[in-house]
Amino acid sequence: MKRNTEHPVPCLPDNAPFNAEQRAWINGFLAGLVSHAPVTSSAAASGPAAPAKRPLLVAYGSQTGSAQGVAKRLAKEAGAHGFAAEVKELNALSPAQLTAEAPCLIVTSTWGDGDPPDNAAAFWNRLSDTSAPRLERVAYAVLGLGDRNYADFCGAARKFDDRLAELGARRLVPRGECDVEYEAAVAAWTGALWPLIEGAAQPSALPPASVPSSEVPANGATASVPPAKETATLGTRSRPFPARLKTNRRLNGAGSEKDTRHFEIALAGSQITYEAGDALGVVPMNCPVLVEELLAAMGCSGDEPV
Numbered sequence: 001m002k003r004n005t006e007h008p009v010p011c012l013p014d015n016a017p018f019n020a021e022q023r024a025w026i027n028g029f030l031a032g033l034v035s036h037a038p039v040t041s042s043a044a045a046s047g048p049a050a051p052a053k054r055p056l057l058v059a060y061g062s063q064t065g066s067a068q069g070v071a072k073r074l075a076k077e078a079g080a081h082g083f084a085a086e087v088k089e090l091n092a093l094s095p096a097q098l099t100a101e102a103p104c105l106i107v108t109s110t111w112g113d114g115d116p117p118d119n120a121a122a123f124w125n126r127l128s129d130t131s132a133p134r135l136e137r138v139a140y141a142v143l144g145l146g147d148r149n150y151a152d153f154c155g156a157a158r159k160f161d162d163r164l165a166e167l168g169a170r171r172l173v174p175r176g177e178c179d180v181e182y183e184a185a186v187a188a189w190t191g192a193l194w195p196l197i198e199g200a201a202q203p204s205a206l207p208p209a210s211v212p213s214s215e216v217p218a219n220g221a222t223a224s225v226p227p228a229k230e231t232a233t234l235g236t237r238s239r240p241f242p243a244r245l246k247t248n249r250r251l252n253g254a255g256s257e258k259d260t261r262h263f264e265i266a267l268a269g270s271q272i273t274y275e276a277g278d279a280l281g282v283v284p285m286n287c288p289v290l291v292e293e294l295l296a297a298m299g300c301s302g303d304e305p306v
Contacts, residue, residue: 056083061090061108061120071107090120100137109145114155136168143176235272
């Protein structure tokens with residue numbers, strides 16, 4: 001029997017929960033479906049070849065997950081700018097793996113006394129070693145997440161940025177430094193990054209030295225990045241969307257000791273969209289009418305310490 005290369009025959013994985021008889025029936029059914037599928041010429045079906053996307057490396061150092069989340073978001077945005085992005089934790093890389101073919105974006109938080117997170121510490125050790133290779137042909141940009149309440153604000157990001165520059169790498173945009181509420185600063189930094197990294201400006205014309213912390217505005221954006229406007233998208237931690245609880249239904253049967261609930265939250269008008277795996281953060285608020293009735297019944301003003 002000649003194999004149909006246009007429609008490879010699917011089959012169940014070995015760990016599928018079926019016995020031998022069920023597996024044989026299902027695999028046969030799938031093979032029958034494929035054998036009846038129309039065969040099209042790959043040249044005719046593909047049409048004009050789409051331009052190949054350029055490689056981009058997005059590397060992160062993350063202790064609690066925030067920097068990793070931002071890195072994944074940058075990789076997703078990169079697709080719309082003509083890049084095929086690969087996301088890796090910094091410890092999975094060596095300095096020699098940074099190449100001229102793929103610009104490198106580093107997103108990192110800071111841990112301890114200005115140190116990189118655990119999943120970036122090994123990379124920092126290799127990068128700061130005297131045997132680290134020269135990186136003249138590498139283009140990079142660094143984005144730091146931090147907390148201004150700590151003395152060494154975005155210390156890890158500064159270390160990576162300064163060391164890469166010392167090794168001759170070419171900075172695409174000045175380092176971004178974001179405070180705890182980082183959404184607006186990240187948006188401003190990426191807004192400056194994409195036009196440059198797409199080739200709208202010459203990276204070689206950018207300043208070779210890092211931006212001193214004294215020049216970084218309080219909103220967390222770097223000196224060359226305008227602060228984001230207050231009209232930023234609703235639905236972020238800094239600008240939550242006020243939504244109503246539409247459904248609150250108990251899923252457990254009568255007499256059950258558990259109390260598992262099905263909630264539905266109305267997001268109409270928010271322009272918030274969700275995909276599988278996304279998380280919804282909720283800041284609950286009591287019904288103000290019920291609060292006033294409760295205070296009146298208790299004879300309280302609402303200002304009493306609890």
